[in-house]
Amino acid sequence: MTTTGPAEAFAREWLEAWNSHDLERILAHYAEDVEFLSPFARQRVGSGRIRGKAALRAYWAAALASQPNLAFELLCVYAGHDALAIRYRNHRGQEATEAFEFGGDGLVIRSSACYAPA
Secondary structure (H helix, E strand, O other): OOOHHHHHHHHHHHHHHHHHOOHHHHHOOEEEEEEEEOHHHHHHHOOOEEEOHHHHHHHHHHHHHHOOOOOOEEEEEEEEOOEEEEEEEOOOOOEEEEEEEEOOOOOEEEEEEEEOOO
């Protein structure tokens, strides 16, 4: 993910997956041993760190069920070395940036979601 083309392609597919509300399509981007950090996770499950795809599946299934209007709009993609960040706007008009680190197989091994004040 070090060039703009692959980074932008990942970002568009990731957002389309979220906008489809297809949990398995979303999870297809992540490794089995993924680590996800989010301030919303702390509110929902008591920890801001979720480890493993199974735990992430349970967390996001509940999140999708509670937010049927969830939709993301792509604002910007930042490419890095085996990493990228996606800046987007959610259905509440709030901006967010999610940073991704990739393993050798191209799947996300670590992701951190950061949000602008609501």
